Amino acid sequence: MEVVSSTRPLLAISVSVLAALFILLTGERRRNLRELWTILASLAKFSIVASMIPIVLAGKIIECTIIDLSPGIALQFRVDAFGIFFGTLASALWIATSIFSIGYMRGLNARAQTRYFFCFAFALNGALGVAFAGNLLTLFIFYEILTISTFPLVAHRETPEAIMGGRKYLAYLLTGAALVFFSMGLTYHLTGTLDFVGGGFLQGQGPSNILRLLFVTFILGFGTKAALIPIHEWLPTAMVAPTPVSALLHAVAVVKAGVFCVLRVVLYVFGPQLLSDLNLWLILAYFASFTIIVSGMLALAQDNLKRRLAFSTINNLAIIIMGAALLSPSAIIGGIFHIAGHGFMKITLFFVAGAIYVKTQKENVSELDGIGRAMPITMGSFAIGAMGIAGTPPVVGFISKWYLCLGSLEAKEIVFLFVLLTSVLLDIAYFFPIIYNSFFNRPQGRVNSGFDEASMLMVIPLTVCAIISVILGIAPDAFFHFFGIATLAAKNILGIC
Amino acid sequence: MTTSPFPILIIVVPLISAFFIPIIGWWRRGLCYPLVIVALSISVLSSIFILHMVVEQGTIHYYLGNWDPPWGIEYVIDHLNAFVAIIVSVISLIIAISSRRSVERELPEKIVYFYCLFLLQVTGLLGIVVTGDMFNLYVFLEIASLAGYALIAIGEDGAPFASFNYMIYGTIGACFYLLGVGYLYVTTGSLNMADLSKILPDLYHSKVVLMAFAFFIVGVGLKMALFPMHVWLPDAYTYAPSAVSALVAPLMTKVGAYVMIRIIFTVFGPNFSMELIPATTILCWVAAMAILFGCILALGQTDLKRMLAYVLIAEVGYIALGVGLANKAGLTGAILHILNDALMMACLFLVVGAIMYKGGLRNIHQFKCLHRKMPITMAAFTVAALSVIGIPPTCGFFSKWYLVLGAIDANRWLFVAILLIGSLISAILFFRVIENIYFEPADYAHNGGEHGEIAIDEAPLSMLIPILITTAGILLLGILSGKIVSIIIQFAVPAGL
Numbered sequence: 004m005e006v007v008s009s010t011r012p013l014l015a016i017s018v019s020v021l022a023a024l025f026i027l028l029t030g031e032r033r034r035n036l037r038e039l040w041t042i043l044a045s046l047a048k049f050s051i052v053a054s055m056i057p058i059v060l061a062g063k064i065i066e067c068t069i070i071d072l073s074p075g076i077a078l079q080f081r082v083d084a085f086g087i088f089f090g091t092l093a094s095a096l097w098i099a100t101s102i103f104s105i106g107y108m109r110g111l112n113a114r115a116q117t118r119y120f121f122c123f124a125f126a127l128n129g130a131l132g133v134a135f136a137g138n139l140l141t142l143f144i145f146y147e148i149l150t151i152s153t154f155p156l157v158a159h160r161e162t163p164e165a166i167m168g169g170r171k172y173l174a175y176l177l178t179g180a181a182l183v184f185f186s187m188g189l190t191y192h193l194t195g196t197l198d199f200v201g202g203g204f205l206q207g208q209g210p211s212n213i214l215r216l217l218f219v220t221f222i223l224g225f226g227t228k229a230a231l232i233p234i235h236e237w238l239p240t241a242m243v244a245p246t247p248v249s250a251l252l253h254a255v256a257v258v259k260a261g262v263f264c265v266l267r268v269v270l271y272v273f274g275p276q277l278l279s280d281l282n283l284w285l286i287l288a289y290f291a292s293f294t295i296i297v298s299g300m301l302a303l304a305q306d307n308l309k310r311r312l313a314f315s316t317i318n319n320l321a322i323i324i325m326g327a328a329l330l331s332p333s334a335i336i337g338g339i340f341h342i343a344g345h346g347f348m349k350i351t352l353f354f355v356a357g358a359i360y361v362k363t364q365k366e367n368v369s370e371l372d373g374i375g376r377a378m379p380i381t382m383g384s385f386a387i388g389a390m391g392i393a394g395t396p397p398v399v400g401f402i403s404k405w406y407l408c409l410g411s412l413e414a415k416e417i418v419f420l421f422v423l424l425t426s427v428l429l430d431i432a433y434f435f436p437i438i439y440n441s442f443f444n445r446p447q448g449r450v451n452s453g454f455d456e457a458s459m460l461m462v463i464p465l466t467v468c469a470i471i472s473v474i475l476g477i478a479p480d481a482f483f484h485f486f487g488i489a490t491l492a493a494k495n496i497l498g499i500c
Numbered sequence: 501m502t503t504s505p506f507p508i509l510i511i512v513v514p515l516i517s518a519f520f521i522p523i524i525g526w527w528r529r530g531l532c533y534p535l536v537i538v539a540l541s542i543s544v545l546s547s548i549f550i551l552h553m554v555v556e557q558g559t560i561h562y563y564l565g566n567w568d569p570p571w572g573i574e575y576v577i578d579h580l581n582a583f584v585a586i587i588v589s590v591i592s593l594i595i596a597i598s599s600r601r602s603v604e605r606e607l608p609e610k611i612v613y614f615y616c617l618f619l620l621q622v623t624g625l626l627g628i629v630v631t632g633d634m635f636n637l638y639v640f641l642e643i644a645s646l647a648g649y650a651l652i653a654i655g656e657d658g659a660p661f662a663s664f665n666y667m668i669y670g671t672i673g674a675c676f677y678l679l680g681v682g683y684l685y686v687t688t689g690s691l692n693m694a695d696l697s698k699i700l701p702d703l704y705h706s707k708v709v710l711m712a713f714a715f716f717i718v719g720v721g722l723k724m725a726l727f728p729m730h731v732w733l734p735d736a737y738t739y740a741p742s743a744v745s746a747l748v749a750p751l752m753t754k755v756g757a758y759v760m761i762r763i764i765f766t767v768f769g770p771n772f773s774m775e776l777i778p779a780t781t782i783l784c785w786v787a788a789m790a791i792l793f794g795c796i797l798a799l800g801q802t803d804l805k806r807m808l809a810y811v812l813i814a815e816v817g818y819i820a821l822g823v824g825l826a827n828k829a830g831l832t833g834a835i836l837h838i839l840n841d842a843l844m845m846a847c848l849f850l851v852v853g854a855i856m857y858k859g860g861l862r863n864i865h866q867f868k869c870l871h872r873k874m875p876i877t878m879a880a881f882t883v884a885a886l887s888v889i890g891i892p893p894t895c896g897f898f899s900k901w902y903l904v905l906g907a908i909d910a911n912r913w914l915f916v917a918i919l920l921i922g923s924l925i926s927a928i929l930f931f932r933v934i935e936n937i938y939f940e941p942a943d944y945a946h947n948g949g950e951h952g953e954i955a956i957d958e959a960p961l962s963m964l965i966p967i968l969i970t971t972a973g974i975l976l977l978g979i980l981s982g983k984i985v986s987i988i989i990q991f992a993v994p995a996g997l
Contacts, residue, residue, distance in 0.1 A: 148892075185920060
């Protein structure tokens with residue numbers, strides 16, 4: 004595979020570090036200027052990332068080596084198909100979230116907004132670094148930057164629950180990181196390298212029991228961030244964070260980074276061949292299936308809208324991991340594509356939850372009766388997102404679920420087809436009552452029944468995200484070439500050229 | 501042999517200046533500070549020059565008074581010495597720069613004596629590092645220690661008692677060391693390290709040599725506060741004036757660690773310390789205890805300075821663990837940690853000094869809203885804290901990386917676990933403080949923070965600049981650690997490991 008060296012990955016990552024510094028220096032006094040930095044940085048970041056898409060689609064890899072960190076391991080960015088996929092998603096959604104954040108934070112007159120935007124920019128730097136990292140050590144550096152910069156965001160409100168949420172978040176993620184640290188050391192001990200290779204590089208590098216242990220510690224380590232049950236507890240608790248944080252970080256950047264890392268380990272460190280030799284793929288797929296079913300059922304029991312969305316996120320993350328674990332071409336394509344599809348749909352849902360909260364201070368599902376009359380655009384977008392998650396065509400969720408179902412048939416494991424179908428039914432069970440109640444039930448108490456939407460700064464991003472998820476469902480290759488890139492990544496992993 | 505004067509200049513300049521300070525101080529008190537800065541700057545320049553020479557030409561031998569070794573005193577500087585010498589001289593220069601205002605505030609009557617002792621302490625530490633003679637090392641050890649007792653004793657209320665306590669332990673340690681030197685001299689008739697390492701292999705089975713080795717380890721262990729010989733440290737470093745804690749905390753223990761590496765690997769060969777007696781294995785266990793003990797006891801402290809003293813005990817444990825693992829990666833980690841920990845501790849103790857200078861605060865529960873008052877200092881504290889925890893890309897991560905690799909290479913899984921648990925406990929430790937600094941009590945939160953407008957009240961520039969330099973060091977040396985290892989440390993690790 005052809006390698007192009009370029010500083011563009013480094014630029015894309017450092018843009019948000021620069022933005023963070025400018026945000027800090029500008030401060031609360033000139034808040035419009037401060038918000039301008041966020042918007043500019045998100046646009047710049049997206050355009051740099053987008054400029055790399057054609058190069059990657061042409062089958063090339065963009066490489067940028069900075070310095071040796073340790074013998075045989077460099078601080079290196081390698082943008083391959085899978086990396087650009089996640090990078091594009093994170094940077095595209097950052098634009099929407101930046102605009103939404105401004106509306107949300109000003110709408111609530113929230114405090115410490117400088118810290119908020121500073122940490123947000125820094126978290127994006129971490130997410131993009133994770134996407135573009137060329138080896139495990141570089142990945143780990145940015146993984147930790149992402150973890151630490153999200154902590155102030157989770158605890159942003161500084162109420163006792165928020166601080167507890169932050170502590171829980173750190174406790175889970177730092178323990179996970181310690182496990183990853185160990186696994187990374189062991190990998191280096193076994194192989195002397197940490198560079199990702201499509202199809203894995205651990206094959207035949209150690210006794211199979213050690214490799215099994217390594218797999219378990221890797222999955223448990225990165226699995227904390229990907230919120231696999233039973234190590235998911237931090238994610239629902241972290242929903243005390245402001246909604247844009249939940250939207251971008253807990254639906255896209257942070258948890259998706261966790262899933263991304265799991266997929267990197269499964270597909271680029273271990274590789275399909277080794278996993279089927281060691282019989283680990285089936286165990287991982289069952290583990291993910293367990294998470295899928297249990298999180299779907301737990302979501303039914305949540306009354307807080309954001310917590311319900313959180314469990315739905317856990318559900319979908321496990322679906323992605325299951326796709327990778329099945330190791331069949333369609334399943335991998337479906338799993339990778341679901342990273343983007345779910346990103347757009349879930350961010351819409353979170354934006355809706357945020358818009359409702361800013362407008363009406365309502366957080367619970369049971370309070371949403373008739374709210375669709377006052378906020379038709381918002382709730383309409385919610386309906387689109389929810390239907391997409393449940394796999395209804397023509398929303399993007401259908402495409403990924405279709406490929407995942409095909410994949411489980413290709414893997415000759417019919418069980419997982421049923422798991423997927425059950426999860427779709429559960430999705431319908433926990434989302435459709437919300438849609439029904441908000442449009443067809445009578446509002447409780449005296450509620451303004453006329454048109455009364457939230458600020459345009461919030462409505463526009465959420466509508467755009469909903470529209471994009473429909474467009475991606477009709478034309479999966481529109482705008483970002485997500486489907487093409489996912490196919491390319493799957494080919495690269497499975498060694499089909 | 502080299503005729504270049506730099507090896508001796510490192511020591512002579514601060515030594516002579518120490519004697520001139522009382523005279524000059526008697527005439528003009530204000531001249532003491534510039535003289536200290538000039539003297540230490542010359543030391544820094546010479547040590548940089550020496551490092552350059554060592555990297556270019558290899559080991560430097562300097563014969564004091566042109567007496568040939570083993571009769572005369574020889575200064576031997578290889579990669580390890582040059583590395584530690586540069587750490588000691590640079591850190592002491594940084595601390596000296598920052599000491600001005602806090603000494604004027606805390607010890608207005610004793611400025612002259614303070615600076616005289618300060619220089620003597622630095623002279624002692626540098627002498628220990630450059631000498632190649634066991635007895636000469638003892639002399640410098642005592643110079644450093646005696647200056648240290650006096651410096652600590654001029655602190656606040658509990659200081660004289662703490663210093664007395666330290667003196668008892670320190671003197672016992674020095675006695676053990678001196679007995680060891682005596683035993684070796686009786687059996688070999690030599691005091692020169694290089695000479696000893698040639699004679700000793702034939703005498704490895706002698707009981708006297710064995711006793712000498714044990715005495716050395718206990719003596720040096722007391723000086724470097726290795727658990728369970730750490731009892732003197734928390735009190736001494738808590739009650740000392742802030743400039744003194746900032747000087748001795750990062751350096752004294754590190755120089756002790758250096759002496760330990762020298763004795764275990766240069767004077768006695770690795771096959772004595774590893775194979776004939778299980779010294780390194782015992783050291784590993786002791787170090788592991790030190791890590792756990794230091795971290796857990798630090799959890800119980802609310803006085804930030806005392807908490808840092810316990811963290812320091814754990815950090816000494818990390819270095820000792822790397823030495824005890826006695827393989828390439830472990831020792832690389834230990835030597836790298838000498839540098840990293842010196843920087844981190846210097847930064848943390850400087851921050852404590854700045855906080856005390858500005859508000860007289862020490863209890864972490866009093867730190868509310870401190871990030872508004874001293875934003876830069878607190879940012880520096882956060883970076884240093886992340887480094888102690890071992891979050892990449894700060895330098896603390898990289899030494900832990902080598903230590904974990906060393907433990908895995910040595911097949912010591914338990915020590916891997918202890919290293920990771922130590923990191924997690926320090927995460928609790930430091931995030932507790934960070935929470936107190938950045939998150940505000942609920943009553944502020946309800947006012948949106950606007951009412952509690954707190955003016956910025958930063959530490960004076962002379963304290964701020966050293967803090968910023970160490971912080972920049974923590975961030976940069978992390979990224980540059982690969983270069984440091986490949987240029988210096990890999991040659992400092994004894995051959996044959």
